[in-house]
Amino acid sequence: MPEGPEIRLAADEVANALVPRRTTRVEFAFPQLHRFESQLQGRCVTEVATRGKAILTHFDNDLVIYSHNQLYGRWYIAKKGLYPDTGRQLRLAIHNDHYSALLYSASAIEVWQKSELKRHPFLARLGPDLLSEGADVETIVERLDSTRFRQRQLAGLLLDQGFLAGLGNYLRAEILTRAGLHPSLKPAHCDAQQLHKLAREIIGLTQRAYRTRGIINPPQLVARLKQEGLIEREQHRFNSYGRAGESCHFCGTVIECSNAGGRKMYFCPGCQPAR
Secondary structure, three states, rough: OHHHHHHHHHHHHHHHHOOOOOOEEEOOOHHHHHHHHHHHHEEEEOOOOOOOEEEEEOOOEEEEEEEEEOOOOOOOOEEEOOOOOOOOOOOEEEEOOOEEEEEEEOOOEEEEEHHHHOOOOOHHOOOOOOOOOOHHHHHHHHHHHOOOOOOOOHHHHHHOOOOOOOOOOOHHHHHHHHHHHHOOOHHHOOOHHHHHHHHHHHHHHHHHHOOOOOOOOOOOHHHHHHHHHOHHHHHHHHOOOOOOEOOOOOOOOOOOEEEEOEEEEEEEOOOOOOO
């Protein structure tokens, strides 16, 4: 599933095509949404926002299209009148005089009044969004040390969208590696210095993933790996995620993989010793 940075990048592309242009046509695949097509036709798109892994397309009549890509959804931006050659099913199309924003394969699409969004059952459960709400280090440390979260294993906590919105499997692995914390640890096991380092890595790596379109390793390491012949993006993108059996770029220890909550959890035993 795409993680917060990928969703924010997709929202940026949709915004570049739609904001602040007036729609010429809006089409929904789902019959229950057809009644909104006339209400959205001829309206200006004012903003394309994100909350975690959801995209919120705002119109000037205070209607908002909520969409969640889930596992298979994907946005395409095309010039007016053109459609990509894909076997995916078109679920939502927003057209203007220049571009079409086309959402394929997603099944979670709804239309809400802007004033009612806070009552949306998914959005209401989300924690702070690192890319749209700017949670700072102290806010994250407070959440880590709260009664609600401090007894949760970090491996599960970082995937809980109620803790922080937008984190996923690859960010979880890389954040815990750089923070030097074993996935089985709980915030209650960590001292203040460790919690602050974890919070800084959560913010820093999420923002880096957004800036670099998903390359988590620091620029100096990426440059060295490229010099060593690891030119392909997937070869220098991660340190831990997806690299079980390979050496950690930081300490040389072999990366391991375990199962945490039904998801693969990659970690470095050298950088992240178990207590």
